Amino acid sequence: MSDQGGSAVASSASAANSANPMVGGAAMYPTRNIVENAVNSADHTTLVAAVQAAGLVETLSSPGPFTVFAPTNAAFDALPEGTVATLLQPENKATLTRILTYHVVAGRMTAADLAAKTRMTGGQAELTTVAGAKLTVSQSPSGGWMLTDTKGGTANITIADVMQSNGVIHEIDAVVMP
Template identity: 60%
Template sequence: MASEQGDIVDVAMASPDHSTLVAAVKAAGLVDTLKGAGPFTVFGPTNAAFDALPAGTVDTLLKPESKGDLTAVLTYHVVAGNVDAATLTQQITAGGGTAKLKTVQGGELTAAVADGGVTITDAKGNVAKVTTADVKGSNGVIHVVDKVLMP
C-alpha cells in the first residue's frame, strides 16, 4: 500500500491487495464515513484474507439484504483515533501484554505482541497478524492484516 495518497479510503483504493475491502466498504455505504475527518485506525484485511473465509461468505455479505451484517463486520475493523504502531505497542506494554481496542462497531479487539509482530484477536478468538503497519492516510492509519476479524 502506498502512503499519503489522500484519505484512508483513497489509500485502500490504490492498493491492488485491498479491492475486496474497497468493494465491501462501498456495498456497506461506508465510503463517506471513512472519508470523514476521523482520525480512524483501520485493520485492513487483504483480498487473500477475504478469500480464506468459508465459501460464499463474501458473496453473501455483499448482497443488499446483508448490508447490516456487512456494516457490522467492517466497522469492527475500525478504531476511533490514530493508533499507529508505536502507540499500539505502548498500549500493549502498559496493559501487561495485551491492549483492548474498542471498535466503531462497539465490540472489542485484543492486540498483543507475538513472534516479533503484533496480532489482533477478535471476539470469536480468530487471530490476525499485522503484516504491514502504519500505512498513513490524511485522516488516519491502516494496519494491513492477514485475516478478516469477526465481531
C-alpha cells in the same frame, strides 16, 4: 520518545509522511484519505467493494481520525466459500457494516501507540471498535503484532503505519469477526 504530547505526534506523522510503505503495489499518500488510498491497492479490492456495499465510503473519507485494520484480498478469500458474495448482497448490509466497523477504531493508533498500550496493560490491550465490540492487540509469537477477535480468531499485522490524512491503516492477514 520522551514526549507523549502533540510534538511527538506531529514528528511521528511527519516522519511517516516521507516513508509510507507501498501497499498492494501502489504508493500510499499521507495527504489522501483512507478510501482514496485503499482504492489504489491491488491487495484490497475486496475490502473496497465491501466498504462501498456497506455505504461506508463517506464515513471513511471524513476527517476521522480512524485506525483501520485492513484485511487483504487473501484474508477475505480464506473465509468459507460464498461468505463474501453473501455479505455483499444488499439484504446483508447490516451484517457487513458490523463486520467492517469491527476493523475500525476511533483515533489514530500507530504501531508505537499499540505497543505502548500493550506495555501499560501487561502485554495485551483491549481496543473498542467503532462497532462497539472489543478487539485485543498483543505481540505475536513471531514478534510482530496480532489482533484477537471476540471469537478467538487472530490476524497478524503485516504492514503497519500506513499514514493517511484521516488516520492510519494497518494491513492484516485475516478478517476478524465481532
